[in-house]
Amino acid sequence: MTVEHLTLPSPAKLNLMLHILGRREDGYHELQTLFQFLDYGDELTFAVRDDGVIKLHTEFEGVPHDSNLIVKAAKKLQEQSGSSLGIDIWIEKILPMGGGIGGGSSNAATTLLGLNHLWKLGWDHDRLAALGLSLGADVPVFVRGHAAFAEGVGEKLTPVEPEEPWYLVLVPQVSVSTAEIFSDPLLTRNSSPIKVRPVPKGNSRNDCLPVVARRYPEVRNALNLLGKFTEAKLTGTGSCVFGGFPSKAEADKVSALLTETLTGFVAKGSNVSMLHRKLQSLL
Numbered sequence: 186m187t188v189e190h191l192t193l194p195s196p197a198k199l200n201l202m203l204h205i206l207g208r209r210e211d212g213y214h215e216l217q218t219l220f221q222f223l224d225y226g227d228e229l230t231f232a233v234r235d236d237g238v239i240k241l242h243t244e245f246e247g248v249p250h251d252s253n254l255i256v257k258a259a260k261k262l263q264e265q266s267g268s269s270l271g272i273d274i275w276i277e278k279i280l281p282m283g284g285g286i287g288g289g290s291s292n293a294a295t296t297l298l299g300l301n302h303l304w305k306l307g308w309d310h311d312r313l314a315a316l317g318l319s320l321g322a323d324v325p326v327f328v329r330g331h332a333a334f335a336e337g338v339g340e341k342l343t344p345v346e347p348e349e350p351w352y353l354v355l356v357p358q359v360s361v362s363t364a365e366i367f368s369d370p371l372l373t374r375n376s377s378p379i380k381v382r383p384v385p386k387g388n389s390r391n392d393c394l395p396v397v398a399r400r401y402p403e404v405r406n407a408l409n410l411l412g413k414f415t416e417a418k419l420t421g422t423g424s425c426v427f428g429g430f431p432s433k434a435e436a437d438k439v440s441a442l443l444t445e446t447l448t449g450f451v452a453k454g455s456n457v458s459m460l461h462r463k464l465q466s467l468l
């Protein structure tokens with residue numbers, strides 16, 4: 186019998202702004218942030234097994250099999266759904282780890298949506314997003330698949346329709362620990378909540394930037410270089426730095442100048458994630 190293989194994309198995200206409003210008792214921070222996806226990411230391939238085993242075949246340097254968010258997501262979904270099926274998984278990883286572009290969270294969401302489809306569970310997005318939140322604050326937006334204004338720890342999502350420019354994303358060769366940045370005493374934690382929608386212009390700052398730039402000269406350097414051509418911003422807790430351009434040609438031009446000294450890529454911003462576009466085409 187031939188086993189059906191399903192390949193699904195796992196896109197990156199950008200935080201177009203990020204304000205920190207306060208810290209909760211459990212240490213997590215109340216945020217306001219705007220998420221948009223990139224048409225750029227990893228690719229996961231799944232094949233159902235009928236013996237219940239969950240196996241990720243691709244090795245990740247520094248991440249043991251059972252700590253991988255892909256495996257954690259699959260195990261939680263299997264437990265909570267009571268499915269007797271298992272899965273073989275392979276990944277083509279191109280997203281940097283610790284880059285602030287949500288690679289691990291996106292991989293977890295692609296796994297949840299892929300297995301929901303292959304195991305024929307029929308879970309809706311609310312239920313998958315709630316499970317996803319227990320794996321990471323950024324997982325729900327990838328499960329829902331629409332650009333969003335996020336509040337709470339990132340889980341209260343309102344769909345939005347920002348412009349969809351081309352982005353040049355610079356990838357400084359450092360991995361930033363999100364937990365380390367959120368525990369820095371110098372982090373601004375008292376931004377005033379934005380009450381009007383859509384978010385008014387002039388609110389595009391990222392409150393993590395001063396702390397990340399202070400700790401990581403590589404990030405400072407990327408911000409300075411890109412800042413010569415466009416407004417240069419930090420996504421999440423970094424390390425990636427990005428800027429928007431009206432066309433691919435303009436983004437490519439700046440990329441050609443900068444990527445001699447720094448790694449980076451050009452990708453289109455998108456309000457509907459490429460994962461959801463692919464899943465829609467399967468129905």
Ligand SMILES: C[C@](O)(CO)[C@H](O)COP(=O)(O)OP(=O)(O)OC[C@H]1O[C@@H](n2ccc(N)nc2=O)[C@H](O)[C@@H]1O
Pocket residue numbers: 200212213214215216218285290320321322323324337338339363364367368421422
């Ligand atoms: C900074 C963002 O990337 C913005 O999109 C996310 O909020 C981080 O999302 P994530 O990587 O999925 O985060 P998690 O894996 O849930 O948390 C990593 C660590 O970051 C800190 N953390 C994360 C999210 C949040 N709202 N407040 C926090 O304080 C916590 O110390 C936590 O231990």
Ligand SMILES: Nc1ncnc2c1ncn2[C@@H]1O[C@H](COP(=O)(O)OP(=O)(O)OP(=O)(O)O)[C@@H](O)[C@H]1O
Pocket residue numbers: 247248252253254255281282283284285286287288289290292293323360361363421422423424
């Ligand atoms: N499938 C996975 N892909 C990437 N990282 C993973 C994965 N599973 C576990 N991890 C762990 O999670 C850490 C954070 O990885 P990730 O790529 O999500 O960072 P990030 O882009 O900074 O995330 P965020 O923007 O959500 O803070 C990694 O350093 C790694 O130890």
